[in-house]
Amino acid sequence: MTVKNVLDSATTVGVIGAGAWGTALANVAARTGRSVALWARRAEQVAELTNLRENRRYLADIRLADTVAPTADLARAADNDLVLLVVPAQSLRSVAAELRVHVRGGATLISCAKGIERDTLMLPTQVLAEEIPEGRPAVLSGPSFASDVASGLPTAVTVAASSLEHARCIGAALASATFRIYHSDDVAGVEIGGAAKNVMAIAAGIAAGRGLGASAGAALVARSFAELRRLGKAFGARPETLMGLSGLGDLILTAGSPQSRNFALGHAIGSGLPLPDVLAEGAFTARGLLALAAQHNVDMPIASAVEAVLSGRASPDHAVELLLDRPLRAEN
Ligand SMILES: NC(=O)C1=CN([C@@H]2O[C@H](COP(=O)(O)OP(=O)(O)OC[C@H]3O[C@@H](n4cnc5c(N)ncnc54)[C@H](O)[C@@H]3O)[C@@H](O)[C@H]2O)C=CC1
Numbered sequence: 001m002t003v004k005n006v007l008d009s010a011t012t013v014g015v016i017g018a019g020a021w022g023t024a025l026a027n028v029a030a031r032t033g034r035s036v037a038l039w040a041r042r043a044e045q046v047a048e049l050t051n052l053r054e055n056r057r058y059l060a061d062i063r064l065a066d067t068v069a070p071t072a073d074l075a076r077a078a079d080n081d082l083v084l085l086v087v088p089a090q091s092l093r094s095v096a097a098e099l100r101v102h103v104r105g106g107a108t109l110i111s112c113a114k115g116i117e118r119d120t121l122m123l124p125t126q127v128l129a130e131e132i133p134e135g136r137p138a139v140l141s142g143p144s145f146a147s148d149v150a151s152g153l154p155t156a157v158t159v160a161a162s163s164l165e166h167a168r169c170i171g172a173a174l175a176s177a178t179f180r181i182y183h184s185d186d187v188a189g190v191e192i193g194g195a196a197k198n199v200m201a202i203a204a205g206i207a208a209g210r211g212l213g214a215s216a217g218a219a220l221v222a223r224s225f226a227e228l229r230r231l232g233k234a235f236g237a238r239p240e241t242l243m244g245l246s247g248l249g250d251l252i253l254t255a256g257s258p259q260s261r262n263f264a265l266g267h268a269i270g271s272g273l274p275l276p277d278v279l280a281e282g283a284f285t286a287r288g289l290l291a292l293a294a295q296h297n298v299d300m301p302i303a304s305a306v307e308a309v310l311s312g313r314a315s316p317d318h319a320v321e322l323l324l325d326r327p328l329r330a331e332n
């Protein structure tokens, strides 16, 4: 498929994964007047989506647009011009491997997951390129809670692809009045921002749960961003990407809101409450993030403290002590 027909009004859309974000994005695509196939892996979920027109488990109280067709048939959702992959980062490879036989040559494959594959340390678009070499990978990321987006509240995200023109066409195909899509060719920058901010949001949640105060919270966000920037730089990410929607923007959203599942996980850890049974991608990304940082000789003390707490090697208080004990240094 050429870039041109990504913009075609006849462009068809498939969404793989009917969790909160997949359901919200299916509604977003439907707003552009397109018919959308939404794949869920469980037949009961497809039946519920079809009969109730609502995703009660993952995105309650939001009506599924009339032009969204739920399906358990992977081929039906995969056989489209634009395919959005909206499953957890650690499941992306297995889903992509199943998808491959059904995907059109040259189809645009948009990763909407935020994370790093634990075993390979690969970013989602790298996983897609490896599993579906016939496709054209892209990433969609930025500060965007599924419920806000699905409710039609104003949101802005970034789509990145190796060709800026490709990214622009995807943005033009999926944008609507309240869903602004900026475009970029800094794929690694966008993906690193999305993956790292989840780990940092857990740190912010732990600090809030320990009652460390608003000043500590702000310091933590600023120093988290310094870590994100250092890692991004090592990957050749552009500073404006990291200071943009998918880096700083998403860090501010996620590290500052109890609505974030990553923040909520940290908060529960910090306050000693039972852990919420939700997908918190940062918990699966922390170790990989540190491994990437080590490979590039990048110091990430906050991410390291989060990983130590998650793996049970440090209590939240001990992790805070370690951060406060670090030698004073120049701010960079
Ligand atoms: N919820 C949000 O506000 C946003 C989420 N994201 C990202 O989107 C990705 C998905 O998150 P959510 O939809 O929110 O999670 P969710 O927990 O609401 O839903 C996950 C979905 O993936 C499916 N799934 C899990 N493992 C699977 C597998 N092996 N094969 C097939 N399907 C599988 C589940 O059945 C479920 O439908 C994550 O990487 C998240 O960071 C990105 C932006 C916003």
Ligand SMILES: O=C(CO)COP(=O)(O)O
Pocket (backbone or CB within 6 Å): 114, 142, 143, 144, 145, 146, 198, 201, 250, 253, 254, 259, 260, 261, 262, 263, 279, 280, 281
């Ligand atoms: O990525 C998100 C908002 O941009 C969603 O954050 P959580 O996964 O922490 O809920």
